[in-house]
Amino acid sequence: MKKTLIIGASGHIGKMTTKQLLADGKAVIALVRDKNKLADICSDKLQIVEGDLEKDFSQPFADCDQVIFSAGSGGKTGADKTMLIDLWAACKAVDYAKSANVSHFVMVSSIGADDPSQGTETMKPYMIAKHMADEHLIRSGLNYTIFRPGLLTDNNATGKMQTTRPGNNEDMTINREDVANTLTYAVGKSELGGKIFELFNGDKNLADILN
Structure with missing residues (x-):
C-alpha cells in the first residue's frame, strides 16, 4: 500500500492534512516529536513515528511513497531554530527522500521565499531558510511540488x-x-511535479488553479 509521510504532522496544517488523508482512506505515516499530540486521531491507516528533526529521522522514509514537509520552527523561536528546522531538517528530509526513491516530495514553503532580500529584517532569517530549502529540493532531482502560502489565518x-x-x-x-x-x-498527483505555487484566498477551485 502506498503511504504518505507527513513531517510535522502535529502542527496545525500537518494535523489537518493527516485527518483529511485518513478520511479519504489514504495510509499515513505521521512523524512527530510527541505522539501524544495525535492521541485524538484513531485509524488503522495511521502509523505514528516519533522523531527529532534535529537528529537522524530517516527511518520512516523507507516505508513511504510520498512525503509532505510541513514542519516549522514556529513564530516564538529564534533564528537558531529556524536554521535547524526550516532549513537543515528540510534539507535532510530531501536527502532521505532521494535515498528512499520517494516518488513525490511536497514542500510547504512561504511567500517571499523566492526573494528573501525583499523581506523585513525580522523575517529575513526565515525567508532565507525557506529559500535555501526550496533550492535544495529543486536541485535534488526529486519529483517535487512547492507551495508558498501567504499569511496564514485560522478562518474556516x-x-x-x-x-x-x-x-x-x-x-x-x-x-x-x-x-x-x-x-x-x-x-498522488505526480503531474504537479516540478511546479511552484503561491497560495492565497481567492475565488477558484483547486482543480482550476493547480495544473
Whole structure:
C-alpha cells in the first residue's frame, strides 16, 4: 500500500492534512516529536513515528511513497531554530527522500521565499531558510511540488483560492485549512511535479488553479 509521510504532522496544517488523508482512506505515516499530540486521531491507516528533526529521522522514509514537509520552527523561536528546522531538517528530509526513491516530495514553503532580500529584517532569517530549502529540493532531482502560502489565518476553509499574488499586502492571506486541503489534493498527483505555487484566498477551485 502506498503511504504518505507527513513531517510535522502535529502542527496545525500537518494535523489537518493527516485527518483529511485518513478520511479519504489514504495510509499515513505521521512523524512527530510527541505522539501524544495525535492521541485524538484513531485509524488503522495511521502509523505514528516519533522523531527529532534535529537528529537522524530517516527511518520512516523507507516505508513511504510520498512525503509532505510541513514542519516549522514556529513564530516564538529564534533564528537558531529556524536554521535547524526550516532549513537543515528540510534539507535532510530531501536527502532521505532521494535515498528512499520517494516518488513525490511536497514542500510547504512561504511567500517571499523566492526573494528573501525583499523581506523585513525580522523575517529575513526565515525567508532565507525557506529559500535555501526550496533550492535544495529543486536541485535534488526529486519529483517535487512547492507551495508558498501567504499569511496564514485560522478562518474556516472556503475551498476557494488563487495562485496569483494580490496587489495589496493585506490581501496576501490564506486559511490554514485551505492549505491543508491543497496538500491533500496534491497527494498522488505526480503531474504537479516540478511546479511552484503561491497560495492565497481567492475565488477558484483547486482543480482550476493547480495544473
